[in-house]
Amino acid sequence: MNDYLDHISANDNDIYDLLISGKQRITASILRELLRDRGIFCSSKDDREDICDYISMIPHGFHDIEAIVDKREPGIRREKTTSIQFDSEIAIDDIRAAVENYMKDIGPNEEVKHRISKDGGYTMKVEYDEFNHNRTKLLQRERNEAKIDFLVESGRTVVRLPASDKAKRVVDAIKECVEQRRKAPLNQQKVELAGLSTPELRSKFFTSLISKLPGFKLRNVMNLKVSSLRRSEEDDDNLGIDMEESEAGMEMFAVVHSMALSGQNLVQSKEYKELSQRGFYITHISWKSEQIQNPPNIVRFEAGFEDRQNCIGFRYGVQGEFKYHKGAHRKTMTAVEAADRARYFSLIEQTALELKSELLSQAEG
Template identity: 55%
Template sequence: MSEFLDHLSANDNDIYDLLISGKQRLTESVLREFARDRGIFCSPDEGREELADYLSALPHSFHDVAAIVQKREPGHRREKSTFTRLNVIVPIEELKAAAAEYAAAVTGKENVVFRPTANGGFIVSVGYDEFNRSRARLLQREHQEADIEFLVEDGRTVVRFPATEKAKKIAAALKDNIERRRKAIIEEESIELTSLTTPEQRSKFFTRLISTLSKFRLRNVMSLKVSSHLSEDGEEDEALDLVDEDEAEAGAEMFAAVVHSMQLSGQNLVQSQEYKDLTSRGFYITAISWRSEAEGNPPDIVQFDAGFQDRKRGTGFKYSIQGAFRAHKGAHRKTMVHVEGIEKAKLLALIESTARQVLSDLVEEVKDTEPSTEGGSDDSAV
């Protein structure tokens, strides 16, 4: 019990971890601002680590710690989304009943609000608190919200929700409520690369995805992550497996043998020699960020992001709209702005429909080429 209570109170090490871990938000100027709020003026020669070390030794109340946590949070979350598609149309009345049943089951624990949307869909907003253990030993209780959207497209019901475990459980619970009332199992489909077994096939999914978005022209690839069959099962796609420092002198050949995954950043990466070398050794793309220019008016440049949570199995498809560079006087603004509302919904739907079509085409190609070993790569399309 006492060990758990240690996670609920902050000591100087916890405060230091909070201050030093938020480098982008808790800059030197922000740390100096914390000190000035207490009537303390620090030397301009002191760096960020010295400031964090000094501030962590000061007494902090609950509100002081809450202010640090709030300051280090980004002003706008670029949360990734995911989706599944049910093989039936679920009427609004059934969705209301399923949402009401879920709300009754979590009364006092979660705040559930549901309503129809202007586009004929339905949205269930769930507010909940959870502990964040990712930044420091100190447990940080944060309020989260998950919007589960139900949209009707082509005679199917698309369920779009944040790519988090909690949102996934909420969506599954709502589906279970609907099935219980119907007394029937509802089949669903999602984007998975389990039927694409070769590195070339999996990389094709991404190269076609970024190059075939309707009414968009690919400008460049900003970053990509690659993996190989050597990566461990269930390994998160953010992980980087690098050779140990003690083996760094073993040379490039040893490095290539030990590295299971790596991340590249820059422009036009799909055409880079590094990417080609990796694919020739059995590496394949697991996540990608790219920019495409709209062919209509205005010709804004939009930055997209897509990848898989489980990179080896190719499951847990997630995607987001990172932002847009607005067209202005024949050029584009230098600062990326957030995309919201109807525009964001349309772009997310575009990724979903394109991903479904690309995967369907690739699966058909695999079936057609199974009897024969002949076949080529279409990576040159990007």
């Protein structure tokens, strides 16, 4: 019984952890406001830790804890994006039926909204609770959202979804239901480079992606991560591996950054060849590209693989853009409008699939 009560109640340590861990959201002024609501006043010179300790010792009811959690809880996080492409058009009626079937099986902590989108596809939005045991006890339950778009065009269906485990499980359930209705399996394509056994080809995927994105010209490489084919799962000296990868990453970044700025062929550079011979290849990259047509806004992209060793789980994002105004680009990055974001995602998806097919053909040849 005591263990059960410990999971549904909060002691003074739980409340203290909740207050002290949220310095940016629960500021000293908010702490003093919590005390004023109880008729308690404290000096502006009081130490924040002392105020948190004092508040945690005061008796709290459910609504008191709920108010603190609301002030402390961050907004819904935005996951990176991934996609799956099916080789046939899935009828909207089949998608709607699969979504409605999924809604029958969900628990009380999920909420699903779905509709036909403006572009003729289908959109479903899933709001759900997820537990993160790495956070302090009273913040472990997180409210998240997964927006999944089904784009039906030109004899194929593209499913665009957040790169989260929950979104992937939802899409798997929808896919299984559609296959049962059609009584035929759906052939799908994903951007995976596990079939490329050389670091040169794996890195070439990223260098080609940033230089061949249609409608854009590369301006700058901002950041990248590398991994090594020679890394063994049996290695216990993780510190040594991380240091080696960090040094190689800095070297690779210097080479890619320099080649991008000068417009030279990266693959032919001496430094790049040396890193490839040591087994290192790019697994994630962030870059800026300028739009060729007007307005020539500069957009910051990112792309990489969740499983760095096997290059599986391709995910990407549009971090923002620097708008072109009165002959110059603004210094502050702003959010990209939804329509432009969808267009940029489509460019990355198609370019990545084409590069994957091209590089696999080179490997086979």
